[in-house]
Each structure stands twice: as structure tokens, then as C-alpha cells.
Amino acid sequence: MSRNPLDLMLPYYGDVGLMQQAVRSIQAQTDPEWRLTVLDDGTEPGVPEWFAGLGDERIRYHRNPRNLGILKNFQQCVDRAEAPYMTIMGCDDLLLPEYVATVRGLLAEHPGIGMVQPGVQVIDGSGEVIEGLVDATKRRLYAPRLDDGGRRRMGGEELAVSLLRGNWLYFPSIVWRTEALQAVGFREGLSVIQDLALIIDLLQRGEEMVVDSRVVFQYRRHAVSESSVQAFSGSRFAEAERYYAEAADRLAAQGWERAARAARVHSASRLHALTMLPGALARGQRGGAKVLARHALLR
Known part of the structure; x- marks a missing residue:
């Protein structure tokens, strides 16, 4: 070696x-x-x-x-x-x-x-x-x-x-x-x-x-992973919201305006939350569904 x-x-x-x-x-x-x-x-x-x-x-x-x-x-x-x-x-x-x-x-x-x-x-x-x-x-x-x-x-x-x-x-x-x-x-x-x-x-x-x-x-990629369980409960996206907001401020302070804008929009994360919404509702996770809906639809 x-x-x-x-x-x-x-x-x-x-x-x-x-x-x-x-x-x-x-x-x-x-x-x-x-x-x-x-x-x-x-x-x-x-x-x-x-x-x-x-x-x-x-x-x-x-x-x-x-x-x-x-x-x-x-x-x-x-x-x-x-x-x-x-x-x-x-x-x-x-x-x-x-x-x-x-x-x-x-x-x-x-x-x-x-x-x-x-x-x-x-x-x-x-x-x-x-x-x-x-x-x-x-x-x-x-x-x-x-x-x-x-x-x-x-x-x-x-x-x-x-x-x-x-x-x-x-x-x-x-x-x-x-x-x-x-x-x-x-x-x-x-x-x-x-x-x-x-x-x-x-x-x-x-x-x-x-x-x-x-x-x-x-x-x-397993059918049910830790991240997918957190996704249905909404905790994954609550964490994501906090991170993207913090990252946007930090990137803007560095002068990376396009990156800051991408962090604020986080389009793929919002689309992912939208696709998870029916599954959360089907599982009766109404609290998680509210988090998913907010993450997907609001800025």
C-alpha cells in the first residue's frame, strides 16, 4: 500500500x-x-x-x-x-x-x-x-x-x-x-x-x-428510509425551511445574489414536498401535511 x-x-x-x-x-x-x-x-x-x-x-x-x-x-x-x-x-x-x-x-x-x-x-x-x-x-x-x-x-x-x-x-x-x-x-x-x-x-x-x-x-435506495419517514411527518421540510432561510442570508452577505435567490426559492425541495402531500394525508398525518403544504406553496 x-x-x-x-x-x-x-x-x-x-x-x-x-x-x-x-x-x-x-x-x-x-x-x-x-x-x-x-x-x-x-x-x-x-x-x-x-x-x-x-x-x-x-x-x-x-x-x-x-x-x-x-x-x-x-x-x-x-x-x-x-x-x-x-x-x-x-x-x-x-x-x-x-x-x-x-x-x-x-x-x-x-x-x-x-x-x-x-x-x-x-x-x-x-x-x-x-x-x-x-x-x-x-x-x-x-x-x-x-x-x-x-x-x-x-x-x-x-x-x-x-x-x-x-x-x-x-x-x-x-x-x-x-x-x-x-x-x-x-x-x-x-x-x-x-x-x-x-x-x-x-x-x-x-x-x-x-x-x-x-x-x-x-x-x-430503500422503499422506506429515515428521510422518507421524516418527509411524511413534515420534519424534513421544517428543517429545510430553516436551512434555506439561513443560507440565503449568508450567501447574500457574500455577494452571491443568484445563489441566495436559489436558496429562497428552493424549487426542487418545494416540488418534493408537493409530491409527498398526498401520502401524508393518506397516512393521517395532518400536522405533517400542513408543514408540507406550507413548504411547497409559500415563500
Whole structure:
């Protein structure tokens, strides 16, 4: 292993089988220059023994002495990273065999880049490739057009406007410059929108991103996730309203008027709330329905 492997950080809690699939997908990489750190926030029996039995010196396993929760375990991933670049992948996501080779190639082509977003394939709970409304909308309406080589370098207000209109990124697939991520960290008080907040903070500090079309990552989207439960209750969008209002003021103070306007309008978030409204009503969540309606229709 080189002195500068890619740090793959895996905050783990939940399904053991899916986590094991994620780890095996890492071991199957064509480029061996990676190091995996697993931060186990659960208590599932047999997991420490399974990792001990792998006998792979590139894999480091740590079980938290107490449950930290999602945000603090994610922040622990940031704090423990040592390599110049890192990925915080989901414990049920999969790397396709060329992930490490592809992103390390992009890092070599763009020295000092803050973030890399490779191509992503969405899979369901059983591993079948899918494309629902959310992902189709990301791809067709909000994702930027790439150049003839299938990639694009973006940053500053241009990228901030694009993401505030509709966040088309897949957070677990992104490669981060470790020093930049450690300087910012995750915001307290945010849960489902923390990824967007983090990236906007990095853009305001001058970081840039390379977007590449080569599909090397599989993002698992379950039928019922934490974010979708929060969506029906309305709490996801109450959080979003607070964030967009704060971001708009901060971006305007920086002179990024187009980005501030995009934050105030947050069109994709409002459209998402509108599509969730019938589901909240069908589930009898009237309080959530009121939050969704306000978020979708009022400014």
C-alpha cells in the first residue's frame, strides 16, 4: 500500500448482511490503494469476530463503546481520516470494481480538488438497478451537462446555484479532500439536509468539484428510509425551511445574489414536498401535511 491510499470510511449501524456486501465490494477493487475504517455504532453479535476473520491489514474496525447516533458517528469518520482524500460511504452501498481506480485517476488529473462526484447507479433493497421519480428528476432536470469527455469541473456560485435549485449529488459516493472536510465538519442541528449544508460551506470557502459520468458506485435506495419517514411527518421540510432561510442570508452577505435567490426559492425541495402531500394525508398525518403544504406553496 502507498503512503497515500484513499481512506474509505464506513459508519455502520443496521443490517449485517448488507454491510458485509459493502465490505466485499471494497475488497474487490481493481486498485488496491485503499484503506477501510469501519466505525460500528451498533451492538449486532458476531460483527467484531467477522472483521477479525477477514485477515485484511487494510481494514480497521472499531465498535463505539456507546451509541453515538448518525451525525456524531459521521463526524467521527471525518476526524479519524488520515489520508489526503476520503469517502464516507453508506453501510449498505456498493463500490463497483473500478471506483478507487477511477477516482484516484481524477484526483491525479486535478491536484488539490476539493470534491469528486463519480457516476452513480441506484439500486433497491435487493440490489436491482432502479430509477424512480427522485433520481430521474435529479438526472434530467438538475444535474449539469458534462463536456464531451463526460466530466466537468465546477465551483463557486455556479455550483451553489445548481445545488440549491435541486441537490443532484449522491453524498456517499463523493470523494473529499480530507483537510477541507475536517476544517468544516458537519453542522449540529441538521440531519437530512446536512450533506447540502456541508457542500455549500465548502464552496463558500473556495473548494471546487469534478463531476464524472463513469458509473462506479451503487447507491441503495430503500422503499422506506429515515428521510422518507421524516418527509411524511413534515420534519424534513421544517428543517429545510430553516436551512434555506439561513443560507440565503449568508450567501447574500457574500455577494452571491443568484445563489441566495436559489436558496429562497428552493424549487426542487418545494416540488418534493408537493409530491409527498398526498401520502401524508393518506397516512393521517395532518400536522405533517400542513408543514408540507406550507413548504411547497409559500415563500
